[in-house]
Amino acid sequence: MSEAKADFTGQVALIATMHGKQAAFAPPLTGLGFTIHTLEGFDTDRFGTFSGEVERKGDMLDAARAKARAAFVHSGETVDWVIASEGAFGPSRVVPMLAETKELALAWRPVDDLEIVATRASFETNFAHLDLTPDADLDRFLERIGFPEHALIMRDGDRVTAKAIMDHRTLASRITTATASVRLETDMRAHLNPTRMGEVSKLADSLAVRLSTPCPGCTQPGFGRTGVEAGLPCEACGTATEWVAQEVWSCRACGYCESRPRADRRTHADPGNCPICNP
Ligand SMILES: [Zn+2]
Ligand SMILES: [Zn+2]
Structure with missing residues (x-):
């Protein structure tokens, strides 16, 4: 290979x-x-x-x-x-x-x-929103989403009224003039x-x-994992489990594919996940 x-x-x-x-x-x-x-x-x-x-x-x-x-x-x-x-x-x-x-x-x-x-x-994301209702805990929300290093957008119903809010003063003045239906959302743009x-x-x-990673079949670039096959055998009884048994790697250029061991090299599943040992 x-x-x-x-x-x-x-x-x-x-x-x-x-x-x-x-x-x-x-x-x-x-x-x-x-x-x-x-x-x-x-x-x-x-x-x-x-x-x-x-x-x-x-x-x-x-x-x-x-x-x-x-x-x-x-x-x-x-x-x-x-x-x-x-x-x-x-x-x-x-x-x-x-x-x-x-x-x-x-x-x-x-x-x-x-x-x-x-x-x-x-799950590494701060994606979240806060409706600015009278009992909304703004400070806790801002801390949780990492403001002001992470920006906010403001929405009133379907309308976005402000984007890229990145400082407390701007946020405070926006909130002062906001109506009851306003929602703060994390601005998800990467920068x-x-x-x-x-x-x-x-x-x-x-x-x-x-x-x-070149394809072993045609040497074109881009060979890699495209899927998995379930059925890793149970450690105690050998029954096929729902755990991933092997990875499927394939080439988009020529269609060549091959099975490869799991990245963690695990060969058997925990009996706790076996349909026979732990039905
Ligand atoms: Zn078993
Ligand atoms: Zn190929």
Whole structure:
């Protein structure tokens, strides 16, 4: 199996972002040899905003594709790759009490339409809101979301009345004139939310790892985990459990795929999760 790292020296990667995300993507991509280009005056907000003024069409990958293609046309440059990313936030499906963050990064090679995708999901987010009712605990909310290092937006019904609130004075004056239906929300744009930028950095690292991993079948970049297979055997009786037995790695260029051991090298499941030992 070929594990030699791909080298992108001399290739140009255009980063299609306007919320400072090149701070997250440039270091790992530069590490692979890329020359980084960014766009001036490229408005990614027209592809959808977190605050909902522009509704996002399709799923996260569709949105990233639209951004990447528009950036490519907008730049008018000859670039080898275009990098775009998307985030989504909301209550976790597994633990609805917790907010979850999902991030997706796309590396698109226009010359042959090859797409390399990395995703990340975690609970590392301050995504939250507070309705400014008379009994609202503003101080506790501000402490919890990390204000003012993390910015706020203000909404009155469907209308966003202020964004990027990053200091107590502005917040106080906004609140003084607010009506009873006002809600404060975390501003999730990466350059105004250090917690999110941290997640985007981890996402950028995994995109770089994937880019630098060539397919054992065709040597194109982007080989990596695309799925999992359940059925890890029980430690006591050997029955297949719901635990992940192996990872499935595949190549988007040629379709080659192979099974690989779990990243943690675990070969057996805890009997507590076995349908026979612990029905
Ligand atoms: Zn068992
Ligand atoms: Zn391949």
